[in-house]
Amino acid sequence: MKRVGLVAAALALSACGSPGLKTADISYYSKQSPVPAIDGCIFVLDARLRTEAHGWSLPKPEMRGWLVDGIAARSGARTVYVSDPPALAPFMTLDRVYIKHIATSMAGVAVLTAHTAGEAQTVRGNMTRLNWSGNNNEFSRILSQALNKAIARAPIADLLRSDCEDSSKMTQTAGASNALPR
């Protein structure tokens, strides 16, 4: 009980200090089985203007693996992370990802835009659940579930490309036919 008391006191007092931003260590996590592999690849770009939310920092380099793994797992396509917008559509951008605290719950939000020939379609994923301890594992799960929902609403078939090896800007890939080192 003494240990519990100490932990509770430490947690409580931490609320009185300077808030400061902490970098969340996010990795993709999903209980769902990966979607069967399909031909083609999807180019994805982290186009977020802001990389923080509610006291947590979600920097682009740290979120890259989460994004690539998530899209690969839920689309079945090989996913290629590009650092600049490709000259030609189709490609997908990550516009927003954040965690928001609501009383003792938290909501994870992921916003993607599918850029296909001549149009852009924005899709959202949202997951709300009880916040048990506010740690990285919980953040990873909630953001991954939000990402899953966003991808489920995205027009995956329209985003597939055949010129997977043609991009000189590709920096990270994941997926069934992953040929490049991560």
Place this chain on the structure above:
Amino acid sequence: MQISPSHIVRVLALVAVTLFSGCVSYKASIPVAADGQPQTVHVLPALYDEEIGVQIVVADSSAATAQYGLIGALVGAAIDASINNSRAKKAERRAEVVREMTADFSLQENFEGALQLTEGGDNWRIDSVSDITADTNIRSMVKEIFDGSETDNVVVLTGKYQMTPIVDQVTLTVVQTVYPRTLYAGEKLPKPANTARSFAYHSPVRPLAYREYLKDEKQAVEQSIRDEYQQSIDSEPDRETSLRKAMEKELEEIAESNQIPETIAIRETWPQVLVAGYLRQAKPHIQLMVEHDWNDQAAEKWNADTQESFSYVASSGMRINAVGQKITELNGQTIYRLRHGDIVSVPSAIE
């Protein structure tokens, strides 16, 4: 759900954190004009420009459950957390629709526009903090400004915009915290006690006839799905378990999709551009509130003869009966200063 000892410990820790999170509190006061002399002001609009949110009415049964001791309080906290989680889920589902409508709105741009238009701001210097990163430390920035300039005050602005729990009104709130140089001795920047106040714009309330509609439509959609599955179960009774599972899944998917009656009703209540339209309308109101707060010496004195009663809907959705001093009217709204210093712009008439 089974409650294990680890759950109790977690709830205990959360309760402790919640209790102590109120350690820092500020009361408002007029900061930037003393003895009738204008002072120089350095403004840092540090607005976390995230998406619009939907408030929830937070369940709090602590006063009642604490009568049964610590165990009662813990049980009450667990029940409250469960209720709040359910409300948060609904609120986020509603927020998703509204966020689509406000995708192009920038709180930062809008509020900075308001400040730039503010009269009497000749001696204000406005520096945006538009790229808040993990390394950004607002208090360090304030300290640097004091060290590198002759400014008398640094004002940090934070804000948020959200909708009421039943999505009938949009609210934009800006909180200013003033750091007067008189508090800064050149080493450590003290916490700016008694110098924070808020400016809040509450949009007109949209008529919400949709509650009944919602209930009826939702029931109709769900019932049609249940009827459909019941027919299948009647014809194939040996598949009842799997069919029931499929039915529950379909009901869940419909609840998750953007085509549920609630979503449709919100879209009907809020035509595409209206939410962002109201948020942009807030600009002159915020501007006027800041002007009044920063430039009007009379604002410092509370005059009991000019106070009047009014009511408005707070962002929590609760109707508030307040007493304030009427500052002015603007576009069908009335702007009041409350006794403790906060300023609100509320619809002149609430049904």
